Amino acid sequence: xxxxxxxxxxxxxxxxxxxxxxxxxxxxxxxxxxxxxxxxxxxxxxxxxxxxxxxxxxxxxxxxxxxxxxxxxxxxxxxxxxxxxxxxxxxxxxxxxxxxxxxxxxxxxxxxxxxxxxxxxxxxxxxxxxxxxxxxxxxxxxxxxxxxxxxxxxxxxxxxxxxxxxxxxxxxxxxxxxxxxxxxxxxxxxxxxxxxxxxxxxxxxxxxxxxxxxxxxxxxxxxxxxxxxxxxxxxxxxxxxxxxxxxxxxxxxxxxxxxxxxxxxxxxxxxxxxx
Numbered sequence: 001x002x003x004x005x006x007x008x009x010x011x012x013x014x015x016x017x018x019x020x021x022x023x024x025x026x027x028x029x030x031x032x033x034x035x036x037x038x039x040x041x042x043x044x045x046x047x048x049x050x051x052x053x054x055x056x057x058x059x060x061x062x063x064x065x066x067x068x069x070x071x072x073x074x075x076x077x078x079x080x081x082x083x084x085x086x087x088x089x090x091x092x093x094x095x096x097x098x099x100x101x102x103x104x105x106x107x108x109x110x111x112x113x114x115x116x117x118x119x120x121x122x123x124x125x126x127x128x129x130x131x132x133x134x135x136x137x138x139x140x141x142x143x144x145x146x147x148x149x150x151x152x153x154x155x156x157x158x159x160x161x162x163x164x165x166x167x168x169x170x171x172x173x174x175x176x177x178x179x180x181x182x183x184x185x186x187x188x189x190x191x192x193x194x195x196x197x198x199x200x201x202x203x204x205x206x207x208x209x210x211x212x213x214x215x216x217x218x219x220x221x222x223x224x225x226x227x228x229x230x231x232x233x234x235x236x237x238x239x240x241x242x243x244x245x246x247x248x249x250x251x252x253x254x255x256x257x258x259x260x261x262x263x264x265x266x267x268x269x270x271x272x273x274x275x
Contacts (some may be wrong), residue, residue: 001029002097003083003158005074007067009037011088012046017048018088019057027097034078035070036061037054050097065184066168068175073245074107083111083158085151085176089200096196100155102191108158112180112187117153122202130199135189137181141228146178152197160187173216174223181227 004022008015020223022032036059044061051057058077066071071085082104086092096115103113108255117130131155136147146160147155164182167175183189 001031001080002027002084002155003031003033003074003078003080004097004103005033005035005071005078005084005245006088007035007037007070007074008039008043008087008088009070010039010041010043011099012039014089014092015043015046016050016087018091019047022086022090022097023054024163025092025097029080029101030056030097031078031080032057033066033074034059035077037070038063038083042181044215048225067174068169068171071165071175072169075158081158082155084155084182089150090150090152091198093195093198095197099194100196104155104157106175106249107190108161108188110152110157110187112156112160112183112189113196114148114154114189114191115198117148117150117151117197118195120198120200122200124200127201130198131193131196133193135184135191137185138235138242140181140184141224141231142239143224144242147177150197150199151176153201154197156187158184172194173219177220178223178227181223194267218232231269 002074004177006015006018008018016100019032019034022030032054034057038048038061047057047059047061051059060073060077074085075083082100095202104111107113112135112240114132114135116132119127119130121127130146130149132146132148134140135148136145140147141146149181160183164179164185168178171178228239231239
């Protein structure tokens, strides 16, 4: 079974569409766990109405300590061996849950399974597609490859939390990224070049506001530096080598492309490009 967990607070605008997205997946082996933080708009009424009609919906509504706390509550409730988080304003591509369940049959436990994700603006226009092809910890921390950007496009065995713990309740902005840094070091990782999820970057939301303020980059760099310091020495050395090669590689490619030129001119050109 796959447990789709949706944390929500005052999400009246999107909650019904979110519930319908899971229903329309037509997956017979799914439960949808909705963790409401004590909404004061019409969110709870919508959840209650659908839960009375669909037995796969389980929910609670109570105050929490933030999104990470709500996510951890959902994990505690989950009965499935595979976990997915679907934020209230995000959505899956059609028939993704059945596809994921099929792929997990061939994966060892615990595994992290990652697909591609469309990043949308306020008008649901595509800004770009997130393709996290390289999931090695050193490559990710060096930012030579993108992180999986949204949980609508990645899934994992619930047992992974037995190895790395739950989401950091003190992290209110980048709990997903913090989790992924731990996850790629502890799980079998598999990337599939297929479009699975859709993430809306909506003005006024918590993440969008952080990005617009410019604090997003600072917070991201602090988080990455904290995790770099925790790596064993051999991985830190590996990162140094990868970083060096990332700089040198284009210079080597330039040299090989211009072997027919006078060596002195090539060297001069290389020196200029390195400054």
